[in-house]
Amino acid sequence: MTDSKYEVVIGLEVHTELKTNTKIFCSCSTEFGGEPNTHVCPGCLGMPGVLPVLNKRVVDFAIMAGLALNCQIAEFSKFDRKHYFYPDLPTSYQISQFDQPICKNGYLEIDINGEQKRIGINRIHMEEDASKLVHGGASIATSSYSLVDYNRGGVPLLEIVSEPDIRSPEEARAYLEKLKSILEYTEVSDCKMQEGSLRCDANVSVMPKGSKEFGTRVEIKNLNSFRALKKALEYEVMRHIQALEEGEPLIQETRTWDENKGITLSMRTKEEAHDYRYFPDPDLVPVIISREWVEEIRRNLPELPQARKERFMREYGLPAYDASIITSSKALAEYFDACVALYPEAKTVSNWLMGDLIRSLNAEDQDIRDCRIRPEMLVEMLRLIDNKTISGKIAKTVFEEMFQSGKKPADIVKEKGLVQITDQGEIEAMVDQVIEANPKSVEDFKSGKEKAIGFLVGQVMKLSKGKANPNMVNELLRKKLK
Amino acid sequence: MAISKKDVEHVALLSRLDLTEEEKHLYGEQLSAILAFMGKLQELNTDEISPTAHILPLQNVLRKDMPRPSIDQGEALQNAPLQEKGMFRVPRIV
Structure with missing residues (x-):
């Protein structure tokens, strides 16, 4: 997979939904499914005049995940607004964390060909999930309208950002597997990728080996299974190498993985370069995390x-x-x-x-x-x-x-009717039948070709539709061919 | 600091505002004036002051993870100009 002339650089951004009972900033249920727009309130619908109040358990879970991933837990943390126009957010901003995330500088270890490799974790921050869109047409690009279900809007998420320490699609898969495993053990998330409670975006670039400058970086969105992650990265690395070989330019862009076609596609958006205009959310006050709070959670950390x-x-x-x-x-x-x-x-x-x-x-x-x-x-x-x-x-x-x-x-x-045949007479009859039908193999065995017995046993098993006791077949054959 | 026409167009796009040429000119001037006024703050020495995350002396306002009843679907959709299958119907996104 990895061409020796090139070096692959991958970083992963993983979003995991936290297993709390209620949303991050209101008391609506986080239960998966449910009739559309039934787990909503004026808060998570973005009505004017409603204030968000932080769920304590979200902070507890973020600290726990941070400790399990060897992070430093911030003493001071705050929430910021990240602005973009998209109907999956009713307020047109997502409450997230920008420059003061709750956890920083962690790592986890993956096993690559029997050797431990450490992958750095740059940061973990808390944020609200966006809502579910149902498109009128086959895809977002071909739909003349979309439908919005705000049930998922406001479900607490952790975003876990790795350092660009990953060097191959296999390492990326191993990292995601290990991360999922640790999150499951800490019980902060149920990590059901099928239900979207663990989602992954990948940043990938390819550069000539030994180069000091990273290649053009491409982000691939929505890699929601281990297989999709590995395949999409393999495809993308191949695409980059091909472009480098042929001297064709690559553009920094966001792409999406098409599972059916097995290719990545450019996501054409009208939006110009991201300009999120982050600023501290004035509706939320800072979170101060005492060292006693951290130690209390450390004491309750389960077996990893x-x-x-x-x-x-x-x-x-x-x-x-x-x-x-x-x-x-x-x-x-x-x-x-x-x-x-x-x-x-x-x-x-x-x-x-x-x-x-x-x-x-x-x-x-x-x-x-x-x-x-x-x-x-x-x-x-x-x-x-x-x-x-x-x-x-x-x-x-x-x-x-x-x-x-x-x-x-x-x-x-x-x-x-799968009961094993252990009746001596019944097996013997089949053994006799096989001996008679295969004089050549019988001869071979008698003249010392030990392998021929395997063939004869196989024939008896086939005749019995796999139901004869193989040990008895073996014994009987040997006895009869002595 | 003067705000260019390009700056006004950029901010207008981010805010999804469709401005006339006259408005772009007018808002450019007004935004420049506002920024110039805010620029007065630059005259203060803030070396000893840490960035303000919130103007109130409050911290750790937290709630327990206890569910409370949500509103029902009909109520949630009451203000929606268009709806379908219990969901908000919105125009083409991209």
């Missing part, structure tokens, strides 16, 4: 991913690799904990989680919390393997069916 990883290695004897993958998501770690409480073979559970479960979740872009297979169902399936009701191979089919339908493993086995 690194600590849990070490615990999983110690308590369950998991290899470092397994432990790091399973603890990368708090929900996955809890799922694992729940499975192991019912079924102590930790490594077996880990194998299924890291293999079939993660693969299926990724394929469907699904969150583990929405997964139809609950821990007790997975454990029930593992027990069916142990008591030889099903083979490990059949278990894959059962797993797939559980994942799709949410049915219990025993019911699936019954419905689909």
Whole structure:
């Protein structure tokens, strides 16, 4: 991916919705969904004469996130107005923080090819979320009108801005994964990317290796899945390298990722260069954060991913690799904990989680919390393997069916007739049939080609539609071919 | 400090104001006068004064994270010139 002649520079801006009960500056509910314009009040609708009042829990959560990300917590912080005309804000300004954000100078560590790399965090600030727009046409550019639902307007956000320390799309993905994981562990946000509670914009530029001057910077908006982030960055880096190779100019602009076409597109806007006219919001007074306040929150900081990883290695004897993958998501770690409480073979559970479960979740872009297979169902399936009701191979089919339908493993086995064949006579009949149909392989095996037995076992398994007990098939074949 | 016609046009665009040539001229003069008056502040020595974030001696005005009932959809949309499907309908954005 990375051409050795060039160096890629990436910085990420991540917005995360905080898991508070109420909005940042009014007492309306932050609940996701709901009928349009039902979680609103004169405050978050921007009516004249209504004053914003800051939600204390937003400050608590910002401090907690800052501590988990090794930031300095400001003693003095204030809110500013950021002006722009767009109907997703009823006031035509967003209340945000400009020059005195609540957290500064943090970092997190990512794992790249087995080595730890530190990515700096420039700042974290508090702000209000904008509202949801529904466009009349297929896209904003082709719509003659749009509809606005102010339910999301005023939901508290943290904006977390990284330093431009990221050097590849893979590192960008690793950074976002680690950040999501830490935010989940601190429970300040549920980080559901599908619901937009974690969103990412990327700044990217490419320069010749060794250059002291950064290349032209492009911002890509709305990278709302790990896959979109990595693919959009790969595309953009390629586009920059191509332009540099061909001596074509790049322009500093904002682009959007088109998931269907797999390309980034320039966002044509009428707005000239941003002129946000920030100034302190006179409706809000400063926030002074005493060191006692910070220490109280530090005392309540929950177990973070690194600590849990070490615990999983110690308590369950998991290899470092397994432990790091399973603890990368708090929900996955809890799922694992729940499975192991019912079924102590930790490594077996880990194998299924890291293999079939993660693969299926990724394929469907699904969150583990929405997964139809609950821990007790997975454990029930593992027990069916142990008591030889099903083979490990059949278990894959059962797993797939559980994942799709949410049915219990025993019911699936019954419905689909997947019970393992362990009847000696029945298997013997199939073994005989395969021996007769494959004289060449039989001959090969007898003349010492050990590999031929694998083929014959495979044929019997095929004949039994995967249901014969593989150990018994193997044993019987060997006995008969002696 | 004189405000140029270009400055007036820029500020007008940011404020979504459609000004006539006469207005641009008039506002240019008025804005220059206002800035000149504010410029008097530059004469003060502010070395020992930290920037004022708020004019009132208040800090940490916070509320508890307790939900209160919102207004209903009909009430929310009561002043909307156009609405559709329970939402505010706005003209073309870009």
